[in-house]
Amino acid sequence: MTPTATGIAPTTNTIQTPPPTPQPKIEVFAKLGPRYDEILTPEALSFLAALHHRFAGRRHDRLSDRMHRRFEIGKGHDPTFRADTAHIRDDADWRVAGAGPGLEDRRVEITGPTDPKMTINALNSGARVWLADQEDATSPTWKNVIEGQLSLYDAIRGQLQFTSPEGKEYRVTAERTPTIVMRPRGWHLVEQHMQFTDRSGRSMAASGSLVDFGLYFFHNAAQLIENGVGPYFYIAKLESSEEAKLWDDIFTFSEKYIGIPHGTIRATVLIETLPAAFEMEEILFEMRDHIAGLNAGRWDYIFSIIKNYRGRGARFVLPDRSEVTMTVPFMRAYTELLVKTCHKRGAFAIGGMSAFIPNRRDPEVTAMAIEKVSADKKREAGDGFDGTWVAHPDLIPTAKAEFDAVLGDKPNQVDRQRDDVHVKAADLIDVHIGRPITAKGVHDNVSVGIRYIEAWLRGLGAVAIDNLMEDAATAEISRSQIWQWIHQDRTIEDGTPITREYVEGLITRTLEEVTRFEGDRFDDAAEIFREVALGEDFPAFLTLPAYSKYLVDGQ
Structure with a gap:
């Protein structure tokens, strides 16, 4: 080593460049069918990665909250209206965003999966709204998840066609097609064919909710706006206003990501869990810039009551499923509270789906279905709902007739206040029906x-x-x-x-x-x-x- 003028050898410093921080990414681990690359583009996957990077942790937190809440109910702590959010319920001044373009009249909505045939049938049905269902009406096979996205992509651009294996051709022929409201999977479901890797290098299955929402929004939001409507969503299985806040933050981030105005997205939240029934106003408040209304998801609501009270004794045991109708007291309390809450805040109240369906080969079955559905929709319209669901095109005229009789030329009855409704916490959990199990x-x-x-x-x-x-x-x-x-x-x-x-x-x-x-x-x-x-x-x-x-x- 050569001495310096001071007699001290210099120290050689080697600057170590730290390895680059891995960027969040989404990877696909499944076979790609025809045109899958049109949906699973690099840009779309980058958007999914951004969603997961920002929101996957909060999703896990909210799922943990659900488990804790069920545990508390199981121990004997009944749900009630929250004291810490009473100021939201007591503030009479706030209102929600309400209907976006194409959602002003929702008197009849048809529900169904997003395969090409069912998509075309829904678009030709004559309903005002189509709930394009990637959730409970869709089995989440990889094929259904991605090809459902392709069906929606083509339908929104007016290019959807389908020929069945038997050679029957299906085309969209309706002059006026329903406004599409897409329902992504609930928070509890994952998409195991896609994997998210965070910046620490940790990998996990992607969220089914973020995958369904993200792919649909990224590819179709701009086109929907050009079509005169917007990116609209049904949000399923929520259990708290904190979960609603999570979705609202996702909407705000997504709008900024692609550069559309805040509030362009409209959501309709299904009140289909018992905990959510106690937080309807809080859910509306947290999503007030993006929410159009609430829906009474009756079947999941019944399931939620059984799930939460399954171990609480005979007092909470329901009889045969056929006996748990919309006219039993606890279901009446839930739906009347929903209408009152929605209209108080300028939101739409959308009714649920009767399970009865017609059979074109059996006139007697069809007549019974029409009779049952007519009574169901007459009750909903009379209670103040602004629209309702059907699962079959042949039931649209029946449902429409009942809502026409109440609405007339009005697009909705949001202005109808239900000040006569006074629902207590005990009313929502009084599930005694007094019928046997057969x-x-x-x-x-x-x-x-x-x-x-x-x-x-x-x-x-x-x-x-x-x-x-x-x-x-x-x-x-x-x-x-x-x-x-x-x-x-x-x-x-x-x-x-x-x-x-x-x-x-x-x-x-x-x-x-x-x-x-x-x-x-x-x-x-x-x-x-x-x-x-x-x-x-x-x-x-x-x-x-x-x-x-x-x-x-x-x-």
């Missing part, structure tokens, strides 16, 4: 549950069974009632205990009753049903184990 009710739950799950495993999310439209929510009622009846030592009318052994006999009977065919999934469906209805533990959603075991490619 042998038929137990059998039907087992039979419908297995037959629906079988179809779901084959990629069908909305299924006509015994002249009723079944989806994931109604299947949840079927299996959760079985679980509760067993664990609460219930009996049928003749005193026969409802035990695991009794239900096992019904599972065997169901497998003997169904018509088997090549490629059916009845054996797999029976195993899933056993797990979610007969197990000691109660899975929060039957779709969670069914998805991870059977719908993830490569397993």
Whole structure:
């Protein structure tokens, strides 16, 4: 080493350049079908990565809150209206954004999955709004998730066509098509064919909610605005105003990301969980810049009550599913409170879906369905709802007639205040109906549950069974009632205990009753049903184990 003038050798400093911080990314781990690259573009995946980077952690926090809340109810702490948000409910001055363009008249909305055939049928239906359902009416196979996005992409651009395997051609022929309101999956569901890696290098399955919302919004928001409407969403399974705030922040971020005005997005939130029923005003408040209204999601609401009170004793046991109608007191309290809350804040109140559907080959079944649906929609219109759901195009005239009779030429009745409604917390959890559990009710739950799950495993999310439209929510009622009846030592009318052994006999009977065919999934469906209805533990959603075991490619 050469000395310096001071006799001290210089120190050589090597500057270590730190490795670059990994950027958040979304990767696809599934086969790509025709045109999948039009949806899974690098730009769209970058947007999904940005959504996950900012919001995936909060999603996990909110799911943890749900578990804590269910635990507290299970311990005996009944839900009630929150004291810490009373100032929001007491402030009479605030209002929500309300209807966006194309949502001013929602008197009849048709619901259904997003495959090409059902998309075209919905667009030709004559309904005012189409709930394009990527949630309970869609089995989340990889094919359904991405090809549903392709159907919507083409429909929004007026280029959707479909030819069935039998050669029948389907085209959009309606002069006026419904306004599309897309429903992404709930917070609890993941998309295991896509993986998010954060800046620390940690990887996890993508959120089904963010994938469905993000792909649809990124590709279609600008085109929808050009079409004179906007990016509209139905938001499912919310349980708190904190969850609503999370969605509102996602909307604000997304609007900024693509450069559209704040408030362009409009959401309609389904009040379909018991905790959310106690926070309707708070949910509206947290989403006030983006929300158009609330919907009474009746089937998931019944499921939520069973789920939360499944271990709280005989007082909270419901009878046969067919006896839990919209006219029983606790369901009346929930829907009347929803209408009152919405109209107080300038929001739309949208009614739910009667499960009865027509059968074009059976006039007697069709007549009964029309009679039942007519009574249901007459009640909703009379109660102040601004619109309602149907699951079949043939029911649109029936539903429309009942709302026309109340609305006339008015697009809605948001101005109708329900000051006569006074719902207490106890009213929402007074579930006593006073009807027995029947042998038929137990059998039907087992039979419908297995037959629906079988179809779901084959990629069908909305299924006509015994002249009723079944989806994931109604299947949840079927299996959760079985679980509760067993664990609460219930009996049928003749005193026969409802035990695991009794239900096992019904599972065997169901497998003997169904018509088997090549490629059916009845054996797999029976195993899933056993797990979610007969197990000691109660899975929060039957779709969670069914998805991870059977719908993830490569397993």
